[in-house]
Amino acid sequence: MLNAYGTANGCLTGLAATIGGEVPADAVWLDLVEPTAEEETHVEASLGIDIPTREELAEIEASSRLYQEDGAVFMTANLIRRGDNDQPESSPVTFIVKNNLLITIRYHHPQAFPVYVKRAMKPQATAMTGWGVFISLLEAVVDRAADHLERVGQIVDDTSRKTFGTGRLMGGAATKPLARPRGVNLEVLIQNIGEEGDFTSKMRESLVSIGRVVAFAQAIFDQLKQSREMKDNRARIKIVQRDIQSLTDHATFLSGKISFLLDAVLGLISIEQNGIIKIFSVAAVVFLPPTLVASIYGMNFHMMPELNWEYGYPIAIGLMILSAILPWLYFKQKGWL
Structure with a gap:
């Protein structure tokens, strides 16, 4: 044009x-x-x-x-x-x-x-x-x-x-x-x-x-x-x-x-990605001790003294809860959460 x-x-x-x-x-x-x-x-x-x-x-x-x-x-x-x-x-x-x-x-x-x-x-x-x-x-x-x-x-x-x-x-x-x-x-x-x-x-x-x-x-x-x-x-x-x-x-x-x-x-x-990874890492560490306790008492050996305990089951549950709470409190005290 x-x-x-x-x-x-x-x-x-x-x-x-x-x-x-x-x-x-x-x-x-x-x-x-x-x-x-x-x-x-x-x-x-x-x-x-x-x-x-x-x-x-x-x-x-x-x-x-x-x-x-x-x-x-x-x-x-x-x-x-x-x-x-x-x-x-x-x-x-x-x-x-x-x-x-x-x-x-x-x-x-x-x-x-x-x-x-x-x-x-x-x-x-x-x-x-x-x-x-x-x-x-x-x-x-x-x-x-x-x-x-x-x-x-x-x-x-x-x-x-x-x-x-x-x-x-x-x-x-x-x-x-x-x-x-x-x-x-x-x-x-x-x-x-x-x-x-x-x-x-x-x-x-x-x-x-x-x-x-x-x-x-x-x-x-x-x-x-x-x-x-x-x-x-x-x-x-x-x-x-x-x-x-x-x-x-x-x-x-x-x-x-x-x-x-x-x-x-x-x-x-x-930073956001690191925060997400941190959550998964903390969750893995928190649930690792309870998983270890559950794995030990999930074994099928005949000679396990704890199998005959009257309060063995609640003690094992309490131990798993305690082993999860302690790492969480430690991380909280360090300011990692």
Whole structure:
């Protein structure tokens, strides 16, 4: 699909872009969403550029993502979104600027694009040129990344509360930690932590690729003719670069917190498993002496003096009960139960 946008009264406006005709002369942005071969050929012929294929977009080396060719600047970054099933989807998006016309090629639907289009339909204080729209799109992408990381932070905090409880009870000079809330499934917590860890990892990868695009664009601005618009663009791109750096640091912090939570939940699972094993171990030790007594008096030898005792049976029962109670009291005194 080919979407064309122009400007009117400082606002972004939609233009008709028909296949087979010329690209509108007043267009500042062509947005190719999952373009067909016919659409790519049409744009290439109209602008005199070679649009990279989907396979070329996926290449990770910088020389294939950031370069100049045929008087155009090509920049590719991985953008991330949450899919319909709330799973992270990462896909490369290419930004091409030629003669102050912006062309974007993408094969998925980052939420930053429709958000920017809706916002840009109102009067803007920034220059509505190809480079201006490019920077505005980067700003929208960074804002969306910040929203994603805020959501990850909320999920991590909620998981932390479920893992460790909600606080501490004061008991004199000491404190007693609250027990983990009942009904919390540790396996579900591990799954949630793993999903957010995967999302944060993809987000850091996306921020790194966007940072490379921003640095490359800064170098291009230094080569272009110094004008008031270029000065404004350079100032805006520096702000975007600082935002990306702060978000990258925040993503690194969240990754460390997620790793800590994962280790903590695995530790709690291990503690619960050890507690279950301890119960079985204590039960085995407690019932071992009674089993020994019962085994001795269950023998079928003729010469057993205790067989003729009048009170042999109740004595044997009492001995078995006593031999079970004594280990239990010992474990209780040691604090093992």
